[in-house]
Amino acid sequence: MLALVLFATLFFAAPATVLAGAPLQATSFKTAGDANHVRMVLDLDREPEVQPRWFLLRSPNRLVIDLPPTQFRLDPKDLTARGLIRGARFGSPHPDASRLILTARGPFSVESFDILKNDDGNGFRLAVDLAATSDRAFEQALADQAIETGSTVSTPKSDRIADAKKRFTIVIDPGHGGADGGAEGVSGTLEKTVTLAFAQELKAVLDAEDRYDVSLTRDTDVFIPLDERVRIARQREADLFVSIHADTIGVKGLRGATVYTVSDKASDPEAEALAIRENLSDQVAGLALPDADAEVADILVDLVRRETHSFSIRFARTLVGQLRHSIGVIKNPHRFAGFRVLKAPDVPSVLIELGYLSNPKDEKLLADADWREKAAGSIAKGIAAFAGSRAGAGG
Numbered sequence: 001m002l003a004l005v006l007f008a009t010l011f012f013a014a015p016a017t018v019l020a021g022a023p024l025q026a027t028s029f030k031t032a033g034d035a036n037h038v039r040m041v042l043d044l045d046r047e048p049e050v051q052p053r054w055f056l057l058r059s060p061n062r063l064v065i066d067l068p069p070t071q072f073r074l075d076p077k078d079l080t081a082r083g084l085i086r087g088a089r090f091g092s093p094h095p096d097a098s099r100l101i102l103t104a105r106g107p108f109s110v111e112s113f114d115i116l117k118n119d120d121g122n123g124f125r126l127a128v129d130l131a132a133t134s135d136r137a138f139e140q141a142l143a144d145q146a147i148e149t150g151s152t153v154s155t156p157k158s159d160r161i162a163d164a165k166k167r168f169t170i171v172i173d174p175g176h177g178g179a180d181g182g183a184e185g186v187s188g189t190l191e192k193t194v195t196l197a198f199a200q201e202l203k204a205v206l207d208a209e210d211r212y213d214v215s216l217t218r219d220t221d222v223f224i225p226l227d228e229r230v231r232i233a234r235q236r237e238a239d240l241f242v243s244i245h246a247d248t249i250g251v252k253g254l255r256g257a258t259v260y261t262v263s264d265k266a267s268d269p270e271a272e273a274l275a276i277r278e279n280l281s282d283q284v285a286g287l288a289l290p291d292a293d294a295e296v297a298d299i300l301v302d303l304v305r306r307e308t309h310s311f312s313i314r315f316a317r318t319l320v321g322q323l324r325h326s327i328g329v330i331k332n333p334h335r336f337a338g339f340r341v342l343k344a345p346d347v348p349s350v351l352i353e354l355g356y357l358s359n360p361k362d363e364k365l366l367a368d369a370d371w372r373e374k375a376a377g378s379i380a381k382g383i384a385a386f387a388g389s390r391a392g393a394g395g
């Protein structure tokens with residue numbers, strides 16, 4: 001305490017009270033959330049005399065928070081990666097300013113930034129909510145920031161964001177990968193291998209049409225958490241997210257394709273069981289499930305979510321219509337359940353089970369190049385119909 005007062009006296013001329021001029025004490029740093037939403041809380045001993053400010057930096061995507069002189073008494077363990085935040089650093093570039101820098105996994109927006117009084121009357125906290133967003137939205141925020149602060153030469157409005165009309169963007173998600181092999185066929189075929197091979201073929205078919213922007217969530221045998229797959233789709237401003245799977249199922253004799261959309265309530269027990277198994281993917285790879293408190297209860301988000309959901313259903317039906325006449329579908333081929341990988345609030349998303357590795361006939365078909373070409377062709381037709389209807393609607 002003595003050292004602290006001494007420090008304060010040395011660096012800050014004539015403090016009016018013991019506190020005024022003494023550095024803020026940041027006593028803890030906590031984050032909670034997943035790859036799509038993160039809340040950061042920095043505990044402070046008192047209300048800062050000067051309101052903290054923030055700005056964005058790119059390459060990598062960072063949030064810089066400027067604080068009045070602050071002594072950081074943080075546990076380094078708390079500064080490790082969580083969800084959207086890849087790391088945090090702090091320091092004092094000048095004696096009269098301190099800084100906290102959060103590095104994100106990708107583009108994000110600052111949803112809220114507040115100094116709040118703690119309920120127990122003990123000190124204050126800086127609470128910041130970040131949400132994953134698209135590269136375009138992040139660039140727009142950077143441009144707005146430059147104009148607001150005048151800190152850099154402002155860019156003419158027409159140049160601010162690429163004006164070129166964005167192509168219909170598809171993110172294909174090969175299910176599983178790395179430590180998470182997915183299902184295993186009777187003759188040893190691994191689901192993660194089948195899904196990657198098929199996703200690459202589907203991308204080639206779509207690329208050949210030269211009218212889409214197509215990318216994969218993974219193009220090697222790596223593990224990617226489910227929420228990270230969702231974040232990637234949002235970063236790329238996907239108009240469509242298609243997750244590819246080929247699972248096993250306990251029902252004997254069941255074969256053919258199925259198209260799933262997300263729903264809190266499952267269409268049937270098989271769909272529910274499948275969603276539970278798919279959602280275990282993160283645990284298979286030794287990753288803890290993220291905190292549930294990152295769910296956003298925002299009415300605007302809910303409205304967008306509802307609209308997105310109706311597009312997902314429309315696409316699922318279109319797809320079923322195509323697959324029925326090419327590779328065949330199971331009975332009631334459009335099903336739904338609580339798949340975490342389909343939970344992007346703003347990207348229409350479906351999960352396609354191409355067939356079931358547990359069925360020897362399906363396993364053989366999945367390895368057949370002609371069959372795969374037929375399947376990819378009909379999915380591409382479904383996508384073309386959906387993209388056409390979206391273009392007509394001005395979206």
Ligand SMILES: [Zn+2]
Binds near residue numbers: 183
């Ligand atoms: Zn799967």
